[in-house]
Amino acid sequence: MVNQILYPLILIFVSVLILPLVSKVGDYLKFPKIRDFFAFIVLAVSMLLIVSMIPYVPLSYHLSIFGPPFGIELYASMMSIYLALLSITIVLLVAFYSIKYMEVDNGLDKYYTLILTLSGGIVGLVFSQDFFTLYVFWELICISSYTLVSFRKYRWQAVEGGIKYLLMSTIGSLIALYGISMLYGVAGTLNFASLSDIIVKLQPNISLYFIIVTIVVGFGMSSAIVPFHSWIPDAYVGAPNCIASISTVILKISAFNIIRSLITVFNPTNYNYGPILICFGLLSLTFGNFLAITQKDIRRLLAFSSVSNMGYIFTGFGVASYIIYTYGYFLSYAFEMALIGVFLHMMNHVFGKGLLFMTVGNFSVQTKNYSINSLEGLVKKMPLSSFSAAVGLLGLAGVPPLSGFWSKLFIIASAATVLSDPILLVTLSLLVFNSVFDAAYYVWVFQKIVFRPVSEKGQSATEVSVFMWLPVVVLATLLIIITIRLDLFITFVRAALWSLFGGV
Template sequence: MTAAALLQSILASMPEIVVITGACILLILGQLVRKGQEHLIGWASAAVVLLAALGTLMLSGDVWPAYTGMFVADPFSAFFKAVFYLATVLTFLLSRKYAQIEGIGSSEYYVLLLFALAGMMIMASAIDLLSIYVGLELMALSTYVLTGFLRQQRRSNEAALKYVVLGAVSSGIFLYGVSLVYGLTGTTQLDGMAAAVTGDPLDPGLLLAVVFIVAGLVFKVGAVPFHMWVPDVYEGAPTTITAFMSVGPKAAGFAVILRVFLNPLVAASDAWIIVAIIAVATMALGSFVALVQDNFKRLLAYSSIAHAGFAMFGVVAGGADGIASVMLYLLIYTFMNLGIFGTVIMMRNGDFSGEPIKDYAGLAKSHGGLALLMLLYLFSLAGIPPTAGFFAKFYVLVALVERGFVTLAVIAVLLSAVAAYFYIRIVMVIYMREPERAFDPALTLPVRATLALTAAGTIGIGLFPAWFLRLAQQSASGG
């Protein structure tokens, strides 16, 4: 590698370098912070994220290949990194009071979130299967620890153990697919894989490799049949970490899936048929099982599975419109899902956990503003116009219809109708029932700021969806 190429590689990966270096420094400084002042590390971590975001913005207008074809900074990765930054900063804000209540306000908590962010950023920019794996494992190892951060609670320890075991299995499946690809094509770079099979009939071994790689990736987004970890992990993890995992790592998984599915090797394997089956099964399972849930976090876990299935319909559609629809979907999902989790986190105060759905009975009678916010987020998750969630689903359906997948579009609409029921059920509990106890929400300034920002995003994208769609299309096409 020449000096010029090395310099370009360093510049292209500067946001990742900033986050990893900042995390290492804060890990050391965290040992010097007095007990009770750990939130200072949280604010410093947010500053690191903002500095990395500035670097990403400076790089977003062009394509910067780096590290001899293993990494690239381009508009596509910049879009996803913006989603990651948003999810991470909002998680920091939601964690301020919650960490105090749960007794998890150690400096390592914020540092691990930064390492998870760095892993997601690498995943978004990786164009080599091995660099994808490095980013994936950095993200996964951090979230494994964060899931078990409620060390005194048995369900948190159980969730972390299940996550580690199943995550290790999925990583092994993914790596086996990578080894098959390398053995059959002689490369792990996505472009090299495409060149190795251009004009040739697809080798059955490569088809098997694609199946293994897809299986490893769909685990990370919680899709069927690799969804079994989601409900227990989401319920057992600290609610702030559940909120983070529901948007950040899921978006990172889709970033990799879209990178891989842009590859002619995958297109040649007709893998879209596999993904179509996974999408239908994922959305059906998430929608129907959520109907019988009484725990809010567990319901949102199955909701997350259903939304992963819907987003995968955009992957099936493919093309520029399909990819852009998935990117827009993930951006909107970040706002509305962090918003609804923010209300759950806000309700955690004293002996009030905010998890049983029945505990929200009559909230509208004592806290009308909070009830209205929950109504907004729940309607958006259900895809009811004119919220942003409606347009997220609408553009995916348009991409499906334009590619001729009318049957899949009809199935997606029918399953969305099923999913709408359990969101509306919560609205009925909030507005139609009498209060069972007095509410004392932890409405701190950071929580208020988070709810205001997520509400603005949910409403704003709903009012101007075309502008955000164009942004996603420009990012998907490389500018």
């Protein structure tokens, strides 16, 4: 009897093996698109399998020879299921989108194999319960995404973006691995559950803070916080647009690595890493916004706005850990509110930014151009794509009824709990300033798409095929559903958070 937690992993990795065969059969039958539909169906079924796990959480699996403190352990909590569903939704829609968008390229059997290894890596990472399994699946994600970013290797942009991304992200994950090896030296195990029992008995000392710094810096390099953000615009310009929308998932997974390692292993009541994270977060927010507003290329604007949105996530987590370290459980509601804001913002940003990159793909297919001015007035020519883009832009701008507003509000409100604290006061003022600032350029792009007359490049544009507008419309609908049933999603996120703290 195979454990239920293994079903999606087995399905995805077996399909990775048989997809080249399916591709050969498709070539033989003169219907090569069979591999595209095969990858789509595999991802859809694995998503259903993950959904079917929800009534049975927490699920755990380990090899029967070696028990949990030593061997590999997989563990499905609500948090893993939340993140797995979030990521697989985007990957599934991108697989559907690629059926039409990527048909100009050759070597698509490799493309879909890499998409499947990437999603297998994501599912494995969120289910992994020890640091080394996490690292192995993280490298699987990274290697697939380096290859996917430089997939169109006949374009010099792709090669340049790919090599920059590879270098930064590899150094980052190796630095994190260095911290993990030191952690093994301190604790003698890498299992999260055993580690938290061992580390909580130790006094905070310089070597443990060194491990915290390596993990934050290492995974921070892949999540593009500000001192390490230089790869992100180049990688997004080089990558095909659908891969750029998967890339936003990888940023969130990288931030989740930091959040989970810090919360489960280094308890925020004992370790004062909040100010470091707030510092990184505020730097990303401010610099990301200032760099975004000067861009002329829409992809680079979206890349820098990703940097600033990662800033929200890091600031939110920093505020949460600072509050719980300084004020204790007296302010635990602010701690919980900040973390709910962080995980809601992850969802809003993944859906919003994934949607925007796909719509940019739609626009560029029609206008053959990526400058922001070429988007003017496209709502008259491409209504479905443009309305979806409008929902995404307004959602990320934080215009009140939409869900992006609520996640930002949770983070800002948690920073506003103790106004006499200077760190929180500076954080609050910069957060408010930046939330207005990034609304400015999102709304600026929005008015260009919706209210301007059609530019000369957009004269011949028409609505794209159903394979390309349907995923965008689905994501826009999802964002609106999140807005309407926000209470449901907050309940889900809160359950996920409880599972992160060891509850069920």
